[in-house]
Amino acid sequence: MPEGEFRTEAGLVVERCYGPEHSGPDAFARIGEPGEFPFTRGNHPGGYRDRLWTFRQYSGFGTPEWSNERYKLLLEQGGTGLSVAADLPTQIGYDSDDPDVEEEVGRVGVALDSLADAEILFRGIPLDRISTSWTVNGTAAIMLAFYVAVGAKQGVPRAKLRGTIQNDILKEYVARGTWIWPPSPSIRLIADTIEFCAEEVPRYNAVSVAGAHFRDAGANAAQEMAFTLQDAVTYCDEIVGRGRMTIDQFAPQVSFFFYTHNDFFEEVAKYRAGRRRWAHIVRERYGAEKPSSSMFRFGVVCGGWTLQARQPHNNIVRVAYQAMAAVLGGVQSMFTAAWDEPFALPTEASTTLALRTQQILAHETGVTRTVDPLGGSYFVEALTDEMEEKVVGIMADLEARGGMVRCIEDGYVQRLIADESAAVQRRIDSGERVVVGVNRYETDEPVPALEPPVMDDAARKLQLDRLAEVRRTRNTRAALDALAGLRAAALGDANLMPPLVRCVEEYCTVGEITSELKDVWGEYQQPTVF
Amino acid sequence: MTELPVRVLVAKPGLDGHDRGAKLVARALRDAGFEVIYTGIRQKPEVIASIALQEDVDLVGLSILSGAHLGLTRKTVEALRAAGAGDVKVVVGGTVPQSDVQALLDMGACAVFPTGTPIESLVAEVRRITGAGAPSTN
Numbered sequence: 168m169p170e171g172e173f174r175t176e177a178g179l180v181v182e183r184c185y186g187p188e189h190s191g192p193d194a195f196a197r198i199g200e201p202g203e204f205p206f207t208r209g210n211h212p213g214g215y216r217d218r219l220w221t222f223r224q225y226s227g228f229g230t231p232e233w234s235n236e237r238y239k240l241l242l243e244q245g246g247t248g249l250s251v252a253a254d255l256p257t258q259i260g261y262d263s264d265d266p267d268v269e270e271e272v273g274r275v276g277v278a279l280d281s282l283a284d285a286e287i288l289f290r291g292i293p294l295d296r297i298s299t300s301w302t303v304n305g306t307a308a309i310m311l312a313f314y315v316a317v318g319a320k321q322g323v324p325r326a327k328l329r330g331t332i333q334n335d336i337l338k339e340y341v342a343r344g345t346w347i348w349p350p351s352p353s354i355r356l357i358a359d360t361i362e363f364c365a366e367e368v369p370r371y372n373a374v375s376v377a378g379a380h381f382r383d384a385g386a387n388a389a390q391e392m393a394f395t396l397q398d399a400v401t402y403c404d405e406i407v408g409r410g411r412m413t414i415d416q417f418a419p420q421v422s423f424f425f426y427t428h429n430d431f432f433e434e435v436a437k438y439r440a441g442r443r444r445w446a447h448i449v450r451e452r453y454g455a456e457k458p459s460s461s462m463f464r465f466g467v468v469c470g471g472w473t474l475q476a477r478q479p480h481n482n483i484v485r486v487a488y489q490a491m492a493a494v495l496g497g498v499q500s501m502f503t504a505a506w507d508e509p510f511a512l513p514t515e516a517s518t519t520l521a522l523r524t525q526q527i528l529a530h531e532t533g534v535t536r537t538v539d540p541l542g543g544s545y546f547v548e549a550l551t552d553e554m555e556e557k558v559v560g561i562m563a564d565l566e567a568r569g570g571m572v573r574c575i576e577d578g579y580v581q582r583l584i585a586d587e588s589a590a591v592q593r594r595i596d597s598g599e600r601v602v603v604g605v606n607r608y609e610t611d612e613p614v615p616a617l618e619p620p621v622m623d624d625a626a627r628k629l630q631l632d633r634l635a636e637v638r639r640t641r642n643t644r645a646a647l648d649a650l651a652g653l654r655a656a657a658l659g660d661a662n663l664m665p666p667l668v669r670c671v672e673e674y675c676t677v678g679e680i681t682s683e684l685k686d687v688w689g690e691y692q693q694p695t696v697f
Numbered sequence: 698m699t700e701l702p703v704r705v706l707v708a709k710p711g712l713d714g715h716d717r718g719a720k721l722v723a724r725a726l727r728d729a730g731f732e733v734i735y736t737g738i739r740q741k742p743e744v745i746a747s748i749a750l751q752e753d754v755d756l757v758g759l760s761i762l763s764g765a766h767l768g769l770t771r772k773t774v775e776a777l778r779a780a781g782a783g784d785v786k787v788v789v790g791g792t793v794p795q796s797d798v799q800a801l802l803d804m805g806a807c808a809v810f811p812t813g814t815p816i817e818s819l820v821a822e823v824r825r826i827t828g829a830g831a832p833s834t835n
Contacts, residue, residue, distance in 0.1 A: 207747035255712035255763060258740075267741065270768035271712050344714020344738040384717045472717065476813030509812045511764065511794055585720050592721055596816065605813075614795045614811075695719040697707075 170513045175433040176591075177387035179276030179553050185545035194548060197443075201538040203458075205446035207439050207496040207551065207567045210462045215529075219247075221500040223300055223466065227252035227277035228512055229622045230630050231287035234277040237518075238292060240635070244519055245526060247643045248330075249299040250502060251291070252276035253310070258345040259307050260681025272630060273622040275512075280634045281676045283315035286320060294318045299328035300466070300500070305347040306666065307334035308360050309680055312671040331372035331422055331466070334360055337398045338377055339582065342384035342692065347681060350572050352688040356663060363664035364375055365417040371439065372422040374402060375466065381580075383471040384424040385588025388437045389554060393561035394580060395423060396444060397571045399454070400562075407453055407470045414453035418460035422499075427489040434489070435541055436550035438465065444555050467493040470504025477606030478612055483504035485523050495541050501525055511619035529605050537594025576693040585697055634676070641674040649673040650683050657687045702732045702783060703829040704754040708745045709738040709771055713763035717811075718790065722819065729820045731829065742769065746776035749785050755827045761791040762812075767800060774805040786826050790814065 173181040182189070191197075199205055202212030211217060224241055226249075227234045238249050253276040256268040262280050272278050279285055289299075292405035294317065301310045311332050318328050336353040339346045346353070351543040357374060364373035378386075386394065399421060406412055413615045422439070427434050449455045462577030469489035474482045484508045490503050503520040505513035513521070527537060539548040565574050574580045601607050649670040658667045670680050707723040709716055716738055727733045734752050736745060737785050757777070761769055770789050777785050789801050790810035798809045807826045810819050823829075 259712055261712075268712060270765035270772075271763060274764045275713075339714070342714070344715075344716070345712075384715075476811065494812045510792065585724075588717055588721060589724055592816070615792070618796075695725045695735050697733075697735050 175388075175428040175550070176428070177389040177433060177554075177557070179389075179433065179550060179557065181550075185549055189549040191552075196496065197552070198542060198548065202357070204461060205443040205448070205464060208539040208542045209442070210464065212218070212538070214492070214497075215535035216538070219468065219492065219529050219535065220498050221248040221298070221466075222246050222522060223248040223250045223500050223502055224518060224522055225250040225252050225302060225468070225502045226518065228620050229273040229277065231277055231279065231284045232629070233620070233626065235288055235290055235292070235545075237290075240515065242292070242297065242519070243520065244522055246522060248500065249297060249303045251288070251299060251303070251310075253301070253303050254278045255345070257677055258303050258598070259308060260347050260677055262634060262676045262678030263627075264634055277539060278630050279313070279677065280311075281637045281674050282313060282316050282671045283633060283637050283674065285317050289317050289321075293323075294321055295323040298331075300331040300333075301654045302333050303341075304333050304336050304339050305345045305353075306677055307332040307682060308356050308667055309671065309677055311360055311368075311371070311373075312664065312667045315668055316671050325368045326370070328368055329370045331375045332360065333377055333424065334374045335377045335398060335574060337401060337571055338394070339382050340693070341394075341580050342380040344693075346691045346693075348684060348688040349691045352657075354402065354405050354572075358409065359663045361402070361406055361417050361420065362412060362662055364420050365412060367664075369420070372464075373420045375422045375424045376402070377424040379426040379468055379471070381584060382428065383582045385591065387587055388430065388433050389392050389421060389430070389557040390561060390583065390587065391425060392437055392441045392554070393558040393565070394445075394571075395425070396441065396448065396558065396564050397565045399423070399445070400448065401571045403453060404671060414449060414455045415457045418449055418453070418455055418459070419462070421642075423465035425462060425465060425467050426471050427469045427493045427496075428471075428473050429489065431488060431492045432547060432550055433490035434533050435496045436554045437627060438493070438498065439547070440550040440555035440558060441465070441495065444558055464499050466500035466502070467498050468502045468504060469493065469518040470508055474504060474506070474509050475602060475605050476509040476614070478610065479506055479509060479615060481525070481604050482508070483520065483652045486521065487528070490524055490528050491532070491534065494528060497539065507617055507619075509617065510614070510617055511535050514574050514617060514619060564624070573688055576694070580697040581694065581696040611684070637674050637676070644674050646670075646673040650675055650679060651681065654687060657684055700830065703756070703827045704734070704752060704821065706731045706734050706736065706749050706752060706754040706757045706826075707760065708736040708740055708748075708762050708773075710740055710742055710769040711744055711761060711763055711765050713761060713765070714738045715762045716760065719760035719763070721816065722760070722790065724792050725816050725820055726823060729824070731782055731823070733773070742772040742776040743780075744775055746780040746782060749777060750780050750782045750832055754785060754824060756786040756788065757784060759789045759791075759821070760788065761789065763791075764792060766791060767797060767804075770801055770806060771804050788823065788826065791820070
């Protein structure tokens, strides 16, 4: 960086001071009013006056019983939505009794093998009043089927179910890695869930196109937004291309998810720019007519890679600033990570503190009193414009290279992220980028003594016993018939959701359903780029 | 005297897909003069052992952020022995609580690098374990 030049983390040049000369002649038209196209200033005219964002803490561990307790705790403490963390076998399509995954059962999330587990997970939680988000991708369609089936058992009609399945497989091939099948059938399954929700579960977000994992893998803010919007375009192209639905029938059920990192104004600008860009894409590329189709609704997570193991209590401060940036960017739903995340799963105390961080922001700081408080700031508007321009440039590059699937299959996106990640690490190692407690103001501080929840043998046994019980007591004939029906649908082009719902209602397991589809579709082979 | 470069396999056992750290370590070791192979994510311990054998590596670095480090490290060490590659050194990095470090050393790891380990001290330690010389300065 030349002497005297200031840049954001994504490399946008920052001037000494901003004034009207940075706005351009049509500045006001470009921004618009809150609640009006292109939604730069937010989706709703009343902003947080009318409705706060959802406090949605990602949580889940061990058995469905344990996780159900934690969810009730979070709701009692003022959480306003659930966010299910599923263990890796559940996310990748293995049953808890598969010998290849025994180390991973119930480890980073709750183990869900069959509908019997899902019934326990939501016991005593009214699904007509609480919305539920699932950070599940490969097996998202199965989780949606679980939710619909549990709702039916609770007597809640599909039309009243609210929540989100992440269901965004493209970024899993690049980061996070819970892919199962190759891209083409995976995208088909996502399109099927979107169609199904549009027709049957109209208040459920069928996809949450997630840039968060690109970001935490190393992408900068502009790349995060651009890759995410390009993924969303890929899904929308697929559905519109089928010719069974118009954009206005499903776009209101497409949502987004991002990481909020430390660069405060850049994060605010990222969300404002993303909202405006998506509005234009939906209207101009697909001809949307309904205003709600063009609304960019997003959740965020604060924390992740920015959290440090050294001087870990500093993480509380980092997350609080990040949360404020997300709110000034107009977020709809937020997860604030606990300060002890670099070490283990959060304790009850650290989880509650993370939730309190949002509550203080919502109720004590006053940032919710007016809509888009930074709107019209010479600096923030200029940064929003520049961010949008950068996003447009990256998206054009991806399109020119054959689109997102192609760019992922040949490792291009992975390389861009690895390069950015390495560059950031170099700046941290050299001290150019300051990380408090890590490369400046270091101290010798002992690692905190924590007592994170552990998946013990008794919990594992409970899970395995229940799975065995399900296999023993279900109607085997009906379960096999349901799996055969799923296979037949997968070989054709009918929507897969109805046969999937039938499978889970017959207590077919996540592993059985996934294997059936692997037989038809095969498995993804990853390129390894570093 | 020309020495053969030391060969390192960076591996991701289990189902955890977070490999930002693994890739950074792979790059840092390559930049430090090692020959580095990266397995990609979601590899079975037996597969890691067979790659280690085929590629004739001196050291395997396991990266595990899912909390499954105890079982996966034990299985990988056993798989290496079973494959006749018991002399290959093993190190472990990732989300490892301090209380698990000794257990990992006891099961055969030569070093453990929990989240937050400075990359230069990791490189120095790998150099010490493998007996690799300092990189040439020309």
